[in-house]
Amino acid sequence: MKIKIVVGTALLGLILFHQVSAQQPVPSTHKNGTSYPSRFGFGRLATTAEIALWDIDVRPDGKGLPAGQGDVLKGKVIYTSKCMACHGNNDTDLSKIKLPAPVLVSDTLAKSRPTAIGNYWPYATTLFDYIRRTMPYNQPGSLTDNEVYSITAYLLYANKIIKQNQLLNAKTLPGIVMPAKKLFIMDDRKGGPEVR
Amino acid sequence: MKAQKKDKQVIKSNKISRRTLLGGMVAAAVLPVNSIFAKHVQTGPHIAPEPPEDPTKTIGPGPSAQGKRSTFEHPVRKFSETSSRSPLQDFHSTITPSDLHYERHHAGVPAIDPQKYELLIHGMVERPMKFTLAELKRFPAVSRICFLECAGNFRGGKEELTPQEILGLTSQSEWTGVMLSTLFREVGADPKALWFLAEGSDAAVMTRSVPVKKAWDDAMIVYAQNGEAIRPEQGYPVRLLLPGWEGNMNIKWLRRIELSDEPYMTREETSKYTYPVKDRIRMFSFEMDARSIITFPSYPQKIMPGWVEIRGIAWSGRGKIEKVEVSTDAGKTWQDARLQDPVLSKAHTYFRHLWQWDGSPTEILSRAVDETGYVQPTLRQLAEARGTAMGGYHMNPITSWQIKTDGSTLFKPE
Secondary structure, three states, rough: HHHHHHHEEEEHHHHHHHOOOOOOOOOOOOOOOOOOOEEEEEEEEEHOOOOOOOHHOOOOOOOOOOOEEOHHHHHHHHHHHOOOHHHOOOOOOOOOOOOOOOOOOOOOOOOOOOOHHEEEOOOOHHHHHHHHHHOOOOOOOOHHHHEEEEEEHHHHHHHOOOOOOOEEEOHHHHEOOOOOHHHHEEEEOOOOOOOO | OOOHHHHHHHHHHHHHHHHHHHHHHHHHOOOOOOOOHHHHHHHHOOOOOOOOHHHHHHHOOOOOOOOOOOOOOOOOOOEEEOOOEEOHHHHHOOOHHHHHHOOOOOOOOOOOOOOEEEEEEEEEEEOOOOEEHHHHOOOOOEEEEEEEEEOOOOOOOOOOOOHHHOOOOOOEEEEEEEEEEHHHHHHHHHOOEEEEEEOOOOOOOOOEEEEEEHHHHHOEEEEEEEEEEOHHHOOOOOOEEOOOOOOHHOOOOEEEEEEEEEOOOOEEEHHOEEEEEOEEEEEEEEOOOOOEEEEEEEOOOOOOOEEEEEEEEEOOOOOOOOEEEOOOOOOOOEOOOOOOOOHHHHHEEEEEEEEEOOOOOEEEEEEEEOOOOOOOHHHHHHHHHHOOOOOOOOOOOOEEEEOOOOOEEEEEEH
């Protein structure tokens, strides 16, 4: 609404400026774009290869998931060698150990602590996206897609969300319903006096 | 990994001590040269000669390539492994010196060659395009003063806390760049696109989903901060600027924007930057709610009985600060503080309130009211609205300072 008012005011200002008085200050046009050309012609078209190189995101509906697959047992082996040093051995009691990175395994009860994948992550696809783009911390982005599928499978299994024999791939991963998903609500506050 | 982080810390402190040492040596060498030739010698860093008894009787150093702070002033950020906080108590107005801007990053500060830099915009667009830094600078530019604030900005828990420690994850700059709407027109954004993903080129390859309407409202792609190129810690060479919205979404070292009809549900917008509200978890809290803090007097400062000008900053991610109220009697009565003009939308606003302190112990507080009519709440109000397990994000309670009989000031933890 506010934008419309700003645009309207600026347009009015332009009309006044041109028709009524040259004394009027030149109105700011940075929000309305009316005095802009439709295109400036700066920049260049990106190639398909350039887009593919950077387009690594994965959406909850599975868009962006690559080919390949992984399983729980392979994932546990990779976790042990590449993740455990920071995130801890999930077969032991981690509650009293100070880890350099967050614990990743919780039960699936919303109110339990600490918050981790089982009780707080609303989408399984987020695991794949995040692990692939930035883990392990000391070698970011070094895992193969199959390794990422496998680690994701192991972490979902360790959090009691999938069975040990479930394979993960672009078809199965988006179908996994996370226990915490039903808890998430969008912020609908719009300002005003009410404290929420 | 921990060991590696510690190594980095050690390297950092080595650097500091080496530089300090060097400065000391140069200063020692310069000290006896008390003549007009001194200016030719004084080109090294951190020259701190003893000031002469009478500065009108000695010729000082001449012009130099780069100015430095007075050697008597030492404002510093307070830093941990993942963030650094602005020294709010050292600021007399609202533009944060760029080298004191707060930092929060998730995998360190990347080094990016501006000659190789490119921004990719693709997804639901007519023309997926790449823009170099030089091309971004050719578009019509806009400058805007606004605050940035980490959504986790608030620490309490003990009395010996400075404004920097309580609320130092906010800073303000004048940012310059191109409106994102200009670039969206250039690529032919699909009107059906509702979200865009912004992605950084740090080792976290940080991503957040942003509603497209923010791009048509006031989002910017910025390359300058307070008149010069953005500092590396703030996203050099290019960052996203979403005025008033939580710091994490203002993606630094921006390399890619993808338009989409759905949010991506990235790690930062699901497992982080969300918080319990009663039996639910609230996500997509974009705007930073109105808040304020008194920066003078504050811990560890001491005041004397008589006239005291209470000073501080207030801001809202939803628009302009309408007023700031100050209480000098522990919240029983409130008076309007004076606001420093110009009051800008989504910007730190400096407030001052003249007070005659009679020497008796009391508490001083400030609360911000923004143009939507929102009144900065107490911690109790927030807890009543959200439940006691509300976590650390988007917490904006009124903060209070205790003034003791001897004039000392202590934070009042709740």
